[in-house]
Amino acid sequence: QKEVEQNSGPLSVPEGAIASLNCTYSDRGSQSFFWYRQYSGKSPELIMFIYSNGDKEDGRFTAQLNKASQYVSLLIRDSQPSDSATYLCAVEYGNKLVFGAGTILRVKS
Amino acid sequence: NAGVTQTPKFRILKIGQSMTLQCTQDMNHNYMYWYRQDPGMGLKLIYYSVGAGITDKGEVPNGYNVSRSTTEDFPLRLELAAPSQTSVYFCASHGDLWGVNYEQYFGPGTRLTVT
Numbered sequence: 001q002k003e004v005e006q007n008s009g010p011l012s013v014p015e016g017a018i019a020s021l022n023c024t025y026s027d028r029g030s031q032s033f034f035w036y037r038q039y040s041g042k043s044p045e046l047i048m049f050i051y052s053n054g055d056k057e058d059g060r061f062t063a064q065l066n067k068a069s070q071y072v073s074l075l076i077r078d079s080q081p082s083d084s085a086t087y088l089c090a091v092e093y094g095n096k097l098v099f100g101a102g103t104i105l106r107v108k109s
Numbered sequence: 110n111a112g113v114t115q116t117p118k119f120r121i122l123k124i125g126q127s128m129t130l131q132c133t134q135d136m137n138h139n140y141m142y143w144y145r146q147d148p149g150m151g152l153k154l155i156y157y158s159v160g161a162g163i164t165d166k167g168e169v170p171n172g173y174n175v176s177r178s179t180t181e182d183f184p185l186r187l188e189l190a191a192p193s194q195t196s197v198y199f200c201a202s203h204g205d206l207w208g209v210n211y212e213q214y215f216g217p218g219t220r221l222t223v224t
Contacts, residue, residue: 008149043199043215043217044152044199046212046213049211090151090152095140096142096154096167097152098168099151099152099153101151102151
C-alpha cells in the first residue's frame with residue numbers, strides 16, 4: 001500500500017509570513033514529488049515538482065526533498081490571502097501518482 | 110488550446126442508472142487519467158492510459174470502465190451507479206513522463222450525485 005500523509009490542518013498564518021507544508025511518503029523507490037494547489041470547488045493546479053534531494057525554488061515557492069527521511073515540504077514565502085487553498089502532495093509510483101488528503105492553508109490579512 | 114475539457118459539469122443519477130463522463134484534451138498528450146475526489150480527501154486514481162489503445166486500472170476501478178480509441182478522448186463509463194460513486198471526477202493529462210518539462214493539466218471536473 002503506497003501511502004502519502006499530510007496534516008489536514010487548517011494551517012493558519014498571517015499575511016507576509018512563511019507557510020510550511022509537510023508531506024511524508026511510504027515507498028523509498030519513489031523518484032518524483034509534486035505539489036498542487038486546489039481552490040475550493042476548482043480543479044488541482046500543479047505548482048511545483050521536485051525529483052532531486054535538496055531545494056527547488058520558483059518565485060515565492062520552495063520545495064524541499066529529503067529522500068532518506070522520506071519527506072517533502074513546500075514553503076510559501078510572503079504568504080498572501082490569495083494563497084488560501086488546499087495543498088495536495090503527490091508521489092510518483094511508476095506511471096501513477098498517489099495523492100495525500102491535502103492541507104488546508106488559511107492566510108489571514 | 111482548450112486544454113482538458115470535461116462534460117457534463119453536473120449530473121444527478123438514480124441508483125442503477127449508467128452514464129459516460131467525457132474527457133477530451135487537445136495537447137496531443139499520451140498520458141491521461143481519471144480521478145475521483147470525495148469531500149475532504151485527496152484524489153484517488155480510477156483508471157489511466159499511457160496512449161491510444163492502452164488502459165490500466167488504478168486504485169479504485171470497481172464500478173467503472175474506460176476506453177482510449179484516440180489520443181484526444183478518454184471517456185469514463187459508470188455502470189449500475191451506486192451512492193458510493195457520488196463524488197467529483199477529474200480527468201487529467203500530461204505529455205512527458207515526469208521529465209524536466211513536465212506539465213500536467215486537469216479538467217474542471219464533473220460533480221456526480223447518485224441518489
